Amino acid sequence: MYAIDHIDCGTPASASEKLVTIEIDGHAIAVPEGTSVMRAAALAGTSIPKLCATDSLKAFGSCRLCLVEIEGRRGYPASCTTLVADGMKIRTDSDKLSQLRRGVMELYVSEHPLDCDGCPADGHCELQNMAKLHGVTDNVFSADGRCSERITHESKARVKALMTDDSNPYFSFDPSLCIACSRCVRACDETQGTLALTISGRGLASQVSASAGESFISSECVSCGACVEACPTAALSEKSIAALAKPAERSVTTTCAYCGVGCSLKAEVVDGKVSRMVPNRAGHANQGHACVKGRFAYGYATHPDRIRAPMIRAKITDPWREVSWDEAISHAASEFKRIQAKYGRGAVGGITSSRCTNEEVYLVQKLIRAAFGNNNVDTCARVCHSPTGFGLKQTLGESAGTQTFLSVMKSDVVIVMGANPTDGHPVFASHLKRALRAGTKLIIIDPREIQLTRTPHIEASYHLQLRPGTNVAVITALAHVVVTEGLVREDYVASRCEKDAFDKWRAWVSDPRHSPEATEAVTGVPAATLRGAARLYASAANGAIYYGLGVTEHSQGSTTVMGIANLAMATGNIGREGVGVNPLRGQNNVQGSCDMGSFPHEFPGYRHVSDDSVRHLFESAWGVELSDEPGLRIPNMFEAALDGSFKGMYIQGEDLAQSDPNTHHVVAALSALECLVVQDIFLCETAKFAHVLLPGSSFLEKDGTFTNAERRISPVRKVMEPLAGLADWEVTQKLANALGYPMNYAHPSEIMDEIARLTPTFHGVTYEKLDQLGSIQWPCNADAPEGTPTMHIGSFVRGKGKFFVTEYVATPERVNARFPLLLTTGRVLTQYNVGAQTRRTQNNVWHSEDTVEIHPHDAEVRGIGDGDWIGITSRAGETVLRAQVTDRVQPGVIYTTFHFPESGANVVTTDNSDWATNCPEYKVTAVQVVKVEKPLDWQVRFRQNRESRLPTRRDVTFETA
Amino acid sequence: MHAEILVRMVNQIAEFYAAGAEPEVAAREALSHVQRMWAHRMCRQIVEIGAADPGLSPVASRAVQLLTEALAAKQAAG
Secondary structure (H helix, E strand, C coil): CCCCCCCCCCCCCCCCCCEEEEEECCEEEEEECCCEHHHHHHHCCCCCCCCCCCCCCCCCCCCCCCECEECCCCCCCECCCCECCCCCEEECCCHHHHHHHHHHHHHHHHHCCCCCCCCCCCCCCHHHHHHHHCCCCCCCCCCCCCCCHHHHHHHHHHHHHCCCECCCCCEEECHHHCCCCCHHHHHHHHHHCCCCEEEECCHHHCEEEECCCECCCCCCCCCCCHHHHHCCCCCEEEHHHHHHCCCCCEEEEEECCCCCCCCEEEEEEECCEEEEEEECCCCCCCCCCCCHHHHHCCHHHHCCCCCCCCEECCCCCCCCEECCHHHHHHHHHHHHHHHHHHHCHHHEEEEECCCCCHHHHHHHHHHHHHHHCCCCEEEHHHHCCHHHHHHHHHHCCCCCCCCCHHHHHHCCEEEEECCCHHHHCHHHHHHHHHHHHCCCEEEEECCECCHHHECCCCECCEEECCCCCCHHHHHHHHHHHHHHCCCCCHHHHHHHECHHHHHHHHHHHHCHHHCHHHHHHHHCCCHHHHHHHHHHHHCCCCEEEEECHHHHCCCCHHHHHHHHHHHHHHCCCCCCCCCEEEECCCCCCHHHHHHCCCCCCEECCCEECCCHHHHHHHHHHHCCCCCCCCCCCHHHHHHHHHCCCCCEEEEECCCHHHHCCCHHHHHHHHHCCCEEEEEECCCCCHHHHCCEEEECCCHHHCCEEEECCCCEEEEECCCCCCCCCCCHHHHHHHHHHHCCCCCCCCCHHHHHHHHHHHCHHHCCCCHHHHHHHCCEECCCCCCCCCCCCCCCCCCECCECECCCCCCCCCCCCCCCCCCCEEEEEECCCCCCCCCCCHHHCHHHHCCCCCEEEECHHHHHHCCCCCCCEEEEEECCCEEEEEEEECCCECCCEEEEECCCHHHCHHHHCCCCECCCCCCECCCCEEEEEEECCCCCHHHHHHHHCCCCCCCCHHHCCCCCC | CCHHHHHHHHHHHHHHHHCCCCHHHHHHHHHHHHHHHCCHHHHHHHHHHCCCCCCCCHHHHHHHHHHHHHHHHHHHHC
16 A cells, blocks of 8 residues: 555656657647556546556556557557557547456456455555446346355355465555455565565465465565555555554655665654654655665654653662753753863763754754864764765765765666675665666675675675675775776776876785785685676776775774775776765764764864864854864763763763673763763663753654765654654753753754855755755755765866775784684664664564574584574673574674674674774674573673563464464 | 873874875874864873884874974964
């Protein structure tokens, strides 16, 4: 069932710019060449009856309901599969057509009960609508209006055999309501790219089947929900709709609060509550698609764990005391003022969140710079993509990715490095899989065999399964092949890059010590494989690189980013569609939080605080003198807290105690603070060290914008009122005022207006334009009034692109006899980051605890079996997790996720960090593992007190028949 | 902040810029990086630790020396 406010045109739009003129029911209309007759009619305002067609899927032509008459043609062609031709005259309605369509509908209804009362799709069911339209109200294949004996018998047998599949926590499948239109199957194929569904059987026995006749939960289904949305009846329907049993009252277009894809979603609302999320088919990033998190896992917003009242306490060992907003704000402000008076202006700082809106981030950094009077502001991008900001700024001139996601459809070769898109960025993965099925070649650079490496439908041409921590050596070896085999795009480099820097780099990278043969012993990547991958990428007409935290979260994260930019420039792969350097941002607003001036050395728009003209601009606008000294980064704040020079923090929407490395160190630092103010929607791990807890608001409770990994600014629109009464931006404003710095915004649009005034790349951004265009990719200004989908066309933002020498330096985190394995980390599809949101949803059914992947060889020599508890010890700490024995990881490497606080993944990670940005080296930790009997005591306590009481997969009954 | 951490950080920075560059050029690049990215309290602290710290690489040591001179000049300028 598609969105309630969607007008379905039946088939996808044609991309052709050439128009053809046709006549529909006597009215002339010009439409793009390649448009179907069905779509042309819809554009002309005529809705041709249909069942198997929907505009998110290719025409199929099976239902035979959309027949039309075309002058000069024999018969009655299906309008969905018939393309327009210049001068074509089409008739969409006639007695004959009505007769034919009615006949088709009678057949459908004979197989589908029309007992619509109580059906979740009642009022929005396409079959019901078509039946009404054609006057079919009952089964005509028997005299009494009931099924004929033959059909009754067969139908009953069929229904009996096909009982409802309720195994998925979010949707159910009732085969008795299925009309075998194949829309669900095609959605799984075309939209999601998993191909988990099929139609099994023939004729009346045709039925939708997940994998090989399994339940949905046991099948390959990834629960993206594309099939549910595509279903024209209630055969596949959201349980949330059935539970509310009322049609949606309204729909609000907003933006997903999970990963950096930033899917546009329509929140449908019943009685003030979200009844379901439907991906926006006009959404530029997601093209009408979403994943299990964005579409279904929004229940955390109303979870009982939500903090609904401000709380304060004198000491972190005291119980919390609920207070009014005014008292909490006043207390926080007086504490910050007291600390600054006693310890100095620089003794306080704050953290912005990539889960908050641009407007909220902007206000927090403004509060810190203007009200605290220092630049001690940082953001959670510090621990994920700060090397991206640094590396791309140095080489290309802008701290952002270069493309749109859809650009991948024009790529001939794609490198995916240190990213796992099917789990971390699922909707981008669907775009990528579509490109791969159309012939794009794939190179994967990852220590682990990610899903894209090989599936029944796609296979990477090369998998460079490097040892963790050797990214720079691999990138340099790839560049070595490009340079020494004459694959450099000399004309591109000569015209677009700094000559001296390139010459120096070329000489350096040509050295035989960088050859694949010379680096093989370090990287573990066979030289021939690496050479093949380099040739494939460099010789492609369009080569694109997409990378993730497996690139940035290393001691040489920034170096690798620069190495990637070097490689792309050398091969001429920046500045047009289909190419580029594309960071896959982990959280929805990582890009935006960085854009908004969250780093301690930069104002909004990545302008250094020591730049007098920029600083004076902000001083003039904000009416206060600003510091020209870079402030402290997150790890510096922790160090300063431990040495006694940093005493107060304001943290909005970030759980440092769980997400930052070396937990013992973080906990010690947080415990040393005299005033920690945490603004969060839940009592997170960090809040356990707080003195003031300010309730946060979820993305459903406020207006604002998010900026995704494509630099796309998308609207966030309020769906329901803030549970605690105030949106986050209002709380920050109150705190600023209590600190004596006036803020008087009436609406987030006024904050965006200020951002636009002060930030050149945002000069043209307004809420009105966002509403008009749906989203805008910055830079958006006089030169690009509707935004910039592709960066660096013609020239780089910095002028000439700059090559950097990227010497490989082995991480200090070495394996030895005591710590012989390397631990690396990642995400799963169904959980998100530290799990604060997804752990409070039914997504726990798929992933209810973090496990450790270990290679069979490493497991065997340690006597470890699948499911055993294993103790993991590093130089920083120890934890215990269950083993998952698999050859997805290579010998010598183990892998885990960090979605549950009791997993303690960051208890074992060290405080090694990137040389340029201090981004932690999460991806390489030397460890030893041993089989143990049980988790550690603190883990047991944690599990017992797990805030989420939602069911695990073990609680779900899989049987469906 | 622990001296050991600051020394490690400045060594890492110096190591990056030292690749394929003359030591003096690398030291100046490292200096520029530290000045642009580090809080002044960290700059002052590494200066207090001193260029002679045995844990510093030659390029890092030179960068700290240059930083010492730069801070002194700034202080003298008022």
